[in-house]
Amino acid sequence: MSRYPEAFLHRMQEMLGRDYEAFAASLEQPSVQGLRVNTLKTTSESFLKKTPFRLEPVPWVRDGYTFYAPDRPGKHPYHAAGVYYIQEPSAMSVAEVLNPQPGERVLDLCAAPGGKSTHLAALLGGRGLLVSNEPHPARAKILSENIERFGVRNAMVTNEMPDKLSARFPAFFDRILVDAPCSGEGMFRKDPDACDEWSPEHVTMCAVRQADILDHAALMLRPGGTMVYSTCTFSPDENEGTMEKFLARHPEFELIDIHTAEHFAPGFGEFAKTARLWPHKLSGEGHYVAHLRKTDDANGGQASDEHGGARKKSGKGKGRDGRGSSSAKVPLDAVKTYREFAGETLTVVPEGEFLLFGEQLYLPPAGLPDLQGLKVVRPGWHLGTVKKNRLEPSHHLALGLHPDEVRHTVDLAADDPQVLQYLRGDTLSVDSHKGWIVLTVDGFPLGWGKLSGGQLKNHYPKGLRWV
Numbered sequence: 001m002s003r004y005p006e007a008f009l010h011r012m013q014e015m016l017g018r019d020y021e022a023f024a025a026s027l028e029q030p031s032v033q034g035l036r037v038n039t040l041k042t043t044s045e046s047f048l049k050k051t052p053f054r055l056e057p058v059p060w061v062r063d064g065y066t067f068y069a070p071d072r073p074g075k076h077p078y079h080a081a082g083v084y085y086i087q088e089p090s091a092m093s094v095a096e097v098l099n100p101q102p103g104e105r106v107l108d109l110c111a112a113p114g115g116k117s118t119h120l121a122a123l124l125g126g127r128g129l130l131v132s133n134e135p136h137p138a139r140a141k142i143l144s145e146n147i148e149r150f151g152v153r154n155a156m157v158t159n160e161m162p163d164k165l166s167a168r169f170p171a172f173f174d175r176i177l178v179d180a181p182c183s184g185e186g187m188f189r190k191d192p193d194a195c196d197e198w199s200p201e202h203v204t205m206c207a208v209r210q211a212d213i214l215d216h217a218a219l220m221l222r223p224g225g226t227m228v229y230s231t232c233t234f235s236p237d238e239n240e241g242t243m244e245k246f247l248a249r250h251p252e253f254e255l256i257d258i259h260t261a262e263h264f265a266p267g268f269g270e271f272a273k274t275a276r277l278w279p280h281k282l283s284g285e286g287h288y289v290a291h292l293r294k295t296d297d298a299n300g301g302q303a304s305d306e307h308g309g310a311r312k313k314s315g316k317g318k319g320r321d322g323r324g325s326s327s328a329k330v331p332l333d334a335v336k337t338y339r340e341f342a343g344e345t346l347t348v349v350p351e352g353e354f355l356l357f358g359e360q361l362y363l364p365p366a367g368l369p370d371l372q373g374l375k376v377v378r379p380g381w382h383l384g385t386v387k388k389n390r391l392e393p394s395h396h397l398a399l400g401l402h403p404d405e406v407r408h409t410v411d412l413a414a415d416d417p418q419v420l421q422y423l424r425g426d427t428l429s430v431d432s433h434k435g436w437i438v439l440t441v442d443g444f445p446l447g448w449g450k451l452s453g454g455q456l457k458n459h460y461p462k463g464l465r466w467v
C-alpha cells in the first residue's frame, strides 16, 4: 500500500493524466538536497575551491548547488559559520524570481525557518531593509537564529499576524514574498509527516488562509512594487485558484514574467505566466511560483510618502527578550561602552542609530519603521549585552563581521579537532592576544572567545553547542 493518501493520489491522477505515471515514480525517489552559498560571506567561486562536498549547480539560481549522500553539509562547521543554507533546489527559485535589489525594502511575510529570507538577505547584499515575519512564536525564534547564523545585518524579525503588519506598513515595501502556508504536497517525499496532515478539507482551509494573507500583503506593497506568491503544493485550489481569486479582488495587480521560466513548466490554463516545478520534470521538490506587479497608479488605499509610506522611527517596541522596554533614547553610557569595546576589538566600528532593549544593544537597519506595539524578535544587528561598564559581544556580531573587521582572530582549519571542541563549548588552549577574539574556520567567523593565560574561554552560545 502506498504511504501517500489515496485521495491525494487520485487528485494527482486526474490533474496529470498521461504524466501521472512519471509523477508517481518520482514520489518513490529520494528527495533532492541542496545548499545555497551565503554571498554575504563569500563567493561561490571561492567556496567551490574550499568545499569538501560534491556539488552540482542548480540551473535556475545563482549560488545554489545540489549535494549528494554521503555528504552532510548540515553537520559541517561551515554550516555553524553560516557559509551556506541547506535548501532544496526548487525552494531556491522563489527569492531568485523576486530578485530584490540592494537598498530596497523587502518583506518576507511567512518567513520561518528562513530559507527564503536568508536568500533575500544575500541578494540585498547588506543594503536596504528586510522584514522577516513569522506568526508562530517558536518558528519565529528559529527564523531569528538563522538570520543570526547567516550574519544578516539589515533584517528585522517580527512575530506578527499579517493584519497587524498591514495596518502599520501601508504601501511601504518595494518587494514582498508570500511563501504561503499550504498543504505541502510538494514536500511529501522529503517530509513524510506532511502526509499525515493532508486532507481535502485541509487544502480548502489553506486556500482560505492564503487569500487572507495575500490581501494584507497587497496593502503593504508600494505602487509599481512586485510580489511573489509561492507554495510547495500541487493543488490548483492553492495555486492558480488562489491567484485567480486574488486578481479578481485586486485589479491593481497583474501577473508578470518569471525570468527563469525556461526551467519550469507553466501554470495551468490562463496562468501560464506562473510556474510549476514538478519533481518528475526537474531535480527538486514540488513548488508553485507566481510573480505579480502592482500597477504604478494603484494608491494602495493608504497614504504614503515619496518612498511608499516611510514612517519615522520611534525606536520603541519589544526586544527579543520580550521585555519590551522603551529605547527612544539610548543612554550615552551604553553607546560609550559599546564604542570602547568596538574600538579595542574591531578594525571598523559599526555605527548608526542604536536601539537598546533592556541590556541588549542593536543596530537597526536604516529606514526601520516604527516598532511601537509590534512583537519584534530581532530589531536589527544584535551587537551585544551592555553590562555595567562593559559590553559582552553577541554571537550575531561575530557572525555578521568580516574577519578583516576584527583585530584578533584565531583561524583553524575545518578539520582541526579544536573546531569541534569549540563547537561543543570546550575551553581551548591557544596562543593569541589577551581579550576578545573571534574564532574562525578557514576564515569564516564561528563565534567569540575570551583569551587569558593561554586559555580561550568559550563564548559559543550554549543553545547552539554541538553535542
Ligand SMILES: C[S@@+](CC[C@H](N)C(=O)[O-])C[C@H]1O[C@@H](n2cnc3c(N)ncnc32)[C@H](O)[C@@H]1O
Pocket: 091, 109, 110, 111, 112, 113, 114, 115, 116, 117, 134, 135, 136, 139, 161, 162, 179, 180, 181, 182, 209, 213
Ligand atoms: C511554507 S512556510 C515558509 C517557509 C519559509 N519561507 C522558508 O523558506 O524557510 C509557511 C510559514 O507561514 C507561517 N504561517 C502560518 N499561518 C500564517 C499566517 N496567517 N500569516 C503568515 N504566515 C503564516 C507558518 O507558520 C510557516 O512558517
